[in-house]
Amino acid sequence: GAGVSQSPSNKVTEKGKDVELRCDPISGHTALYWYRQSLGQGLEFLIYFQGNSAPDKSGLPSDRFSAERTGGSVSTLTIQRTQQEDSAVYLCASSLHQGLEQFFGPGTRLTVL
Amino acid sequence: AQSVTQLDSQVPVFEEAPVELRCNYSSSVSVYLFWYVQYPNQGLQLLLKYLSGSTLVESINGFEAEFNKSQTSFHLRKPSVHISDTAEYFCDSSVGMIYNQGGKLIFGQGTELSVKP
Numbered sequence: 621g622a623g624v625s626q627s628p629s630n631k632v633t634e635k636g637k638d639v640e641l642r643c644d645p646i647s648g649h650t651a652l653y654w655y656r657q658s659l660g661q662g663l664e665f666l667i668y669f670q671g672n673s674a675p676d677k678s679g680l681p682s683d684r685f686s687a688e689r690t691g692g693s694v695s696t697l698t699i700q701r702t703q704q705e706d707s708a709v710y711l712c713a714s715s716l717h718q719g720l721e722q723f724f725g726p727g728t729r730l731t732v733l
Numbered sequence: 734a735q736s737v738t739q740l741d742s743q744v745p746v747f748e749e750a751p752v753e754l755r756c757n758y759s760s761s762v763s764v765y766l767f768w769y770v771q772y773p774n775q776g777l778q779l780l781l782k783y784l785s786g787s788t789l790v791e792s793i794n795g796f797e798a799e800f801n802k803s804q805t806s807f808h809l810r811k812p813s814v815h816i817s818d819t820a821e822y823f824c825d826s827s828v829g830m831i832y833n834q835g836g837k838l839i840f841g842q843g844t845e846l847s848v849k850p
Contacts, residue, residue: 653837663823663840676835711777718836724769724777 622646624725626712632731633702641697641728645714652695653715653722654679654687658708666710669695670718702732735760737826739841747849748816754809754844756798756824766807767825767838768798777823783807794818819848 625644633639645652654666665679669689680686684703689695699706709729713722740755758764768780781792788800798809807824824841 651836655838655840662842663838665837665839668835668837670835676837679837713777713838715836720836721767721779721782722836722838723779726776 624712624714624723626710626725626728628728629726630729630731632733634733635704636701638698638700639702639730641699641710641730643695643697643712643714643725645693645695645712646723647693649714649716649723650692651715651718651720651722652689653713654695654697655711655713656708657711657727661708663711666697668718699730702730704732706730707732735764735826735839737824737839737841739822739824739844741844742842743845743847745847745849746814749813751812752810752814752818752846754822754824754846756807756809756841758805758807758824758826760805760826764826766798766800767827768792768796768807768809769823769825770820771823771843772820780809780822814846814848816848816850818846821845 627642652669657663667687668676671692672689684700687697709727711727712725715722736759738757746752766783769777770780771777781790783790783800791797796811798807800807822844825838827836827838
């Protein structure tokens, strides 16, 4: 069975550009999470989806960050007008139901020049 | 507020020596506790978890952790490490679904375990 996949694996962009990061969770997993891993901040929670709704967006750092999930499956994290401090590895995880074990994808390494 | 503290950022150890990676949590409510491992150039993998029941939990590769409520700790131990255990280890907590928190993980800062021959 396939695990959580993320694309692209690496993304280099210029400051001010918009980027989209994609996450394909494990089939049948209802809960989906986005985290960010950066040198200065460690691992931080960004947003959580249950189905297609996002009950907890408390970790999104600014209104430049948004995410959606469609069909209870694929999720896209969008960062508008990227800044250098957005450079990090963005991790996606899914779980069968909220509160259970989370399975992580390999991450997308974002570099903002 | 919920938080997790890993007391050591780096732990160097020789092969076949015992190791303990320390983790303390802070929460006003009951929590679930996890250890995740990240091997070089790989994604995060669950190592072991405490949800309820026995306070001593074990992984398939010889690690164990003990939930100690009075000391609010969840230290990770292995009696004899291998070179292949070299990785970064994260201690995490979650309040699960009980408080409508969705089970998001609160991560510690991570501990780099470096096993030398």
